[in-house]
Amino acid sequence: MNNILLSLSDGDKRLIFALLLILIIVVVFIGLLGYLMMRIMKFQSKKMDTLVHDAVITKVVSDKKHFIKYGRNKNWAYFFKQAYIPMIIILVGFIVLIIHNSIYNNWGYNPFSTYDGFGTLFFTWKLSGEYTDGSLIKFAKLVLDNTPHFDAIAWCGYIFGPCILVGGTWYLVAVSSLLARTVMLYKRSKTLFEKSLDGYHQDEALNNTNTNN
Amino acid sequence: MITFLKGILKGLFYVIFFPLGIIAISLYAFFGIFVFIYRLIKLTILFFTGRNLKNELPEDEEVRQILEKNSGNEEKHDEPVLNLYPSDQEIYKTDEYVSPTFDEKKEEQQQSIKEEEDKNE
Numbered sequence: 001m002n003n004i005l006l007s008l009s010d011g012d013k014r015l016i017f018a019l020l021l022i023l024i025i026v027v028v029f030i031g032l033l034g035y036l037m038m039r040i041m042k043f044q045s046k047k048m049d050t051l052v053h054d055a056v057i058t059k060v061v062s063d064k065k066h067f068i069k070y071g072r073n074k075n076w077a078y079f080f081k082q083a084y085i086p087m088i089i090i091l092v093g094f095i096v097l098i099i100h101n102s103i104y105n106n107w108g109y110n111p112f113s114t115y116d117g118f119g120t121l122f123f124t125w126k127l128s129g130e131y132t133d134g135s136l137i138k139f140a141k142l143v144l145d146n147t148p149h150f151d152a153i154a155w156c157g158y159i160f161g162p163c164i165l166v167g168g169t170w171y172l173v174a175v176s177s178l179l180a181r182t183v184m185l186y187k188r189s190k191t192l193f194e195k196s197l198d199g200y201h202q203d204e205a206l207n208n209t210n211t212n213n
Numbered sequence: 214m215i216t217f218l219k220g221i222l223k224g225l226f227y228v229i230f231f232p233l234g235i236i237a238i239s240l241y242a243f244f245g246i247f248v249f250i251y252r253l254i255k256l257t258i259l260f261f262t263g264r265n266l267k268n269e270l271p272e273d274e275e276v277r278q279i280l281e282k283n284s285g286n287e288e289k290h291d292e293p294v295l296n297l298y299p300s301d302q303e304i305y306k307t308d309e310y311v312s313p314t315f316d317e318k319k320e321e322q323q324q325s326i327k328e329e330e331d332k333n334e
Contacts, residue, residue, distance in 0.1 A: 027228055030227065031231075034228065034230065034231040035227055037234065038227070054276045054280065055272050058280065060275045060279070061272060070272055076252070077252075079249075080248075080249060080253075083249055084249075171245075172238065174245075175241045178241060179238060
């Protein structure tokens with residue numbers, strides 16, 4: 001171990017330090033994202049209570065099995081309600097792509113391409129064959145591939161890209177909400193029809209009934 | 214210190230379970246597409262057969278009936294009552310005393326007459 005550390009140059013050490021820093025930032029970012037997702041899902045799961053509230057209060061649903069079946073049906077129905085707008089947006093994107101491909105007779109068209117697609121609007125880099133100078137660790141150089149510019153030839157990408165991004169994100173939010181409600185449904189099914197004997201004593205209960213009579 | 218450690222543990226928990234969450238969401242997203250298509254076809258069939266598009270469950274109908282029944286009762290309670298004899302009604306409303314009906318009064322009178330007759334005999 002010591003030999004490896006001694007053989008590392010200053011450049012290598014700096015590189016390892018930078019990599020560790022990037023790793024920590026990535027871990028923190030994932031942690032924060034996970035935390036945010038959990039918070040959002042907790043908020044979304046409250047909708048499950050609203051969906052099954054009336055049926056439970058009126059005792060139309062009175063056992064665990066029935067509750068899960070009813071809750072699941074309501075959950076998927078609500079998901080359909082939430083997901084139809086993003087689905088329409090995604091569908092519009094695909095219809096535009098099909099129209100474009102049939103007009104230009106190019107079925108291998110990449111709508112995210114940096115040449116004639118949505119990618120023309122972004123900075124993109126590619127890995128070159130050359131490597132950075134280092135004694136032990138070698139990295140490929142990043143070379144700027146595209147600067148943001150507007151190209152009329154990429155009209156299909158400009159419609160398809162946003163449609164897929166907006167529709168896809170919206171759909172994923174609906175799915176995460178569905179998942180959160182499912183978790184809540186099973187959580188409620190465990191506690192809602194639970195019968196507890198904490199603090200109950202049969203003899204005491206019998207005595208009480210006798211004295212009342 | 215403990216809260217700081219708790220925070221770190223929570224962060225680690227999220228880091229470890231984040232990929233699992235992503236897998237669960239992607240599986241649900243994939244399955245959700247099929248459910249969406251199935252429901253869309255079902256709704257289309259319902260539309261063309263001229264049936265209700267709300268696609269309500271039998272439990273919902275039952276719930277609605279119960280709720281309507283309850284709300285109907287509440288409405289009856291709220292209806293204003295014509296108050297001809299306010300003083301009498303205030304007395305009769307109490308739980309302790311319930312005003313006797315005409316027949317009950319008649320029975321009481323007959324009983325008291327009988328008792329008096331028996332005493333006299």
